[in-house]
Amino acid sequence: LYVVTLLAVTIVLCAALLLATSASQGYISWTTGTLVTILASFVVWSVDRFGLPYFGDVAAYVRAEAATVEKRALVRDRGLTLLKRLMMDDGYDRIVLVSHSLGSIIAYDLLQILWADFRPRKLEAARDKARLKAIRAVDKSTLNADGSGWPDKLDDFSGFRRAQWELYRQLRARDDDHPLPWKISDFVTLGSPLTHSEFLVTYNLAEFRRGIAERLFSACPPIAETAAGGTVLYQEGRSRLGKPQRAVHHGAVFAATRWTNIFDTGNGWLTGDPISGPMAENFGPGVENIQVELRSSLGRIFTHRLYWSLKATGVEVAAAAGTPPRSHIEVLRDAVDLGRKLEPSQAAPTTSAGR
Numbered sequence: 001l002y003v004v005t006l007l008a009v010t011i012v013l014c015a016a017l018l019l020a021t022s023a024s025q026g027y028i029s030w031t032t033g034t035l036v037t038i039l040a041s042f043v044v045w046s047v048d049r050f051g052l053p054y055f056g057d058v059a060a061y062v063r064a065e066a067a068t069v070e071k072r073a074l075v076r077d078r079g080l081t082l083l084k085r086l087m088m089d090d091g092y093d094r095i096v097l098v099s100h101s102l103g104s105i106i107a108y109d110l111l112q113i114l115w116a117d118f119r120p121r122k123l124e125a126a127r128d129k130a131r132l133k134a135i136r137a138v139d140k141s142t143l144n145a146d147g148s149g150w151p152d153k154l155d156d157f158s159g160f161r162r163a164q165w166e167l168y169r170q171l172r173a174r175d176d177d178h179p180l181p182w183k184i185s186d187f188v189t190l191g192s193p194l195t196h197s198e199f200l201v202t203y204n205l206a207e208f209r210r211g212i213a214e215r216l217f218s219a220c221p222p223i224a225e226t227a228a229g230g231t232v233l234y235q236e237g238r239s240r241l242g243k244p245q246r247a248v249h250h251g252a253v254f255a256a257t258r259w260t261n262i263f264d265t266g267n268g269w270l271t272g273d274p275i276s277g278p279m280a281e282n283f284g285p286g287v288e289n290i291q292v293e294l295r296s297s298l299g300r301i302f303t304h305r306l307y308w309s310l311k312a313t314g315v316e317v318a319a320a321a322g323t324p325p326r327s328h329i330e331v332l333r334d335a336v337d338l339g340r341k342l343e344p345s346q347a348a349p350t351t352s353a354g355r
Contacts (some may be wrong), residue, residue, distance in 0.1 A: 037067045064304045079110045087118060087183050091173050094185045096336050100307065101275065104192035105200075111187060112218055115253035118180045120171055124329040125176065134234075135248060137163035137230045138255045143284055145213045153285045160221060160286055166244045167256040182256055189261045190307040193311060195277030202311035208282060208298045218261045220286035221277075222252035259287045260335040262328075264294050264303050264314075271300035290335070291317040308332060321335040 005304040074110040086100055097105035141160045143150055154160050171182035175339055197217070211217045224230045232255055236247040249254060261279045266272020273294070278286040294303035306312040307328060314328025326334065 036329055045295065047076070047310055055139055055140045066304060071280075075106060076109060077105060080113060083110060083184075087114070087181060093183060094168075094340075095184045096188065096338075097184055098188045098190070098336060099192070100190040101193065101304065104189040104194055106216075107187065108141055108194060111184065112251075114184070115182075115218070116250040118182050119248050119250060120178065120182070121179065121247040122239070123233070123247065124243050124245055126243075131167075131170045132146075132246075134163065135169040135233060135255065136231070138194050138221065139165065139224075139233075141221040141286065142230065143219055143221055144233060145226065146209075151285055152280070154221070156321045157285075157288075161258055162289070163258060164254070164258045169343075171256055179299065183331065184257050186317045186337060187254075187257050187259045188332075189259070189279075190332075191276040191304045192279075193259060193275050195261075195263065195279055195282065197282045205281070207247075212251070217248065218251050219284040220254035222249075222255050222282055225249055226346070254286060260284075261289050262292060262307060262308075262331055262335060263285050263289065264292050266303070272301075273302070275304055287336075288312050292331055293317055294328055 003032055007058055051188045052340055083097075086092055095108050097111065120131060120135070123135075125132065138160070141156075141163070165185065168185045170181065171178075172185075174181040192202060199207040202211060203216075208217065212219050212223060221231050221331065225234045232252040233246045234246050234249055236245045239245055259279070263276035263278060264273040266274070278289040278291075280289060292307070292314045294300070294306040294309075294312055296303065296306055296309070296312045303312070306314065310329070312328070314331075316325040316331055317327075319325040
């Protein structure tokens with residue numbers, strides 16, 4: 001983007017010189033030349049003011065260069081330290097990870113790293129019946145590992161979300177056999193550039209899907225352990241008593257964590273939030289994508305930072321049949337779900353970690 005801005009500035013300067021020459025020779029009026037130059041300058045200013053601070057940071061974070069790798073590791077370490085502390089704190093049984101813009105990419109990375117360490121392992125058929133039952137409920141929605149034939153939507157989306165919640169419930173408590181709990185029930189993304197992952201972190205969608213098949217990225221629903229589909233479980237080994245033990249693979253974080261993505265796509269770069277968008281194509285049909293239409297005192301111009309603003313006005317674009325559209329604040333509150341709609345009874349406090 002910095003290169004693009006430099007080129008744009010160069011083009012504007014050359015255009016201004018050309019227009020000045022044309023005006024001096026009488027080909028166009030000075031008024032026309034001035035207006036065109038002002039318009040071009042406004043475009044450059046808009047890119048520098050709104051595009052670079054966001055897409056530039058995102059590009060710097062995902063780029064694998066010596067100058068960025070160390071900084072990226074420091075950011076991740078801080079996030080991991082906080083989340084691991086909350087995971088192991090018995091005072092909490094639920095974490096809601098809310099993230100915005102670049103923060104959603106960082107949070108996605110943290111989820112994958114944490115899941116690799118905290119995922120359910122050493123599951124035995126007789127001892128862990130409830131956990132295995134919850135995992136099998138998620139298995140009904142798993143995706144093909146090769147990325148082919150992904151459905152546009154799930155036949156039972158609500159059922160999949162219930163299965164995710166139930167698995168989270170089964171994993172959030174720790175005991176002697178399973179000392180590492182999983183407490184992140186929800187991942188909420190606002191204005192997330194993850195919608196552009198196919199070219200932000202890879203070169204195209206096919207390569208991104210290969211990354212999912214190789215467990216570099218996690219899909220929602222998770223992909224099955226084998227290309228033929230089926231389950232997220234694999235045979236891990238045997239206990240000291242010789243009992244078979246199974247584990248959930250490290251790319252299945254969204255087996256136990258619900259993902260809600262809130263976005264505001266407008267008319268190209270002029271309105272709405274061009275950084276945001278739906279996630280289904282890249283990450284699967286298990287993400288709940290909710291489009292809102294946001295407005296500030298400037299109208300619909302660049303709404304990227306308005307998702308939680310009490311001064312802005314916003315409305316849900318496609319409300320569920322028979323229900324009135326929610327405001328953008330109501331959409332966010334429902335996504336965080338502090339009331340735990342699927343919980344049989346209220347339990348311990350919830351913490352919300354976000355950036």
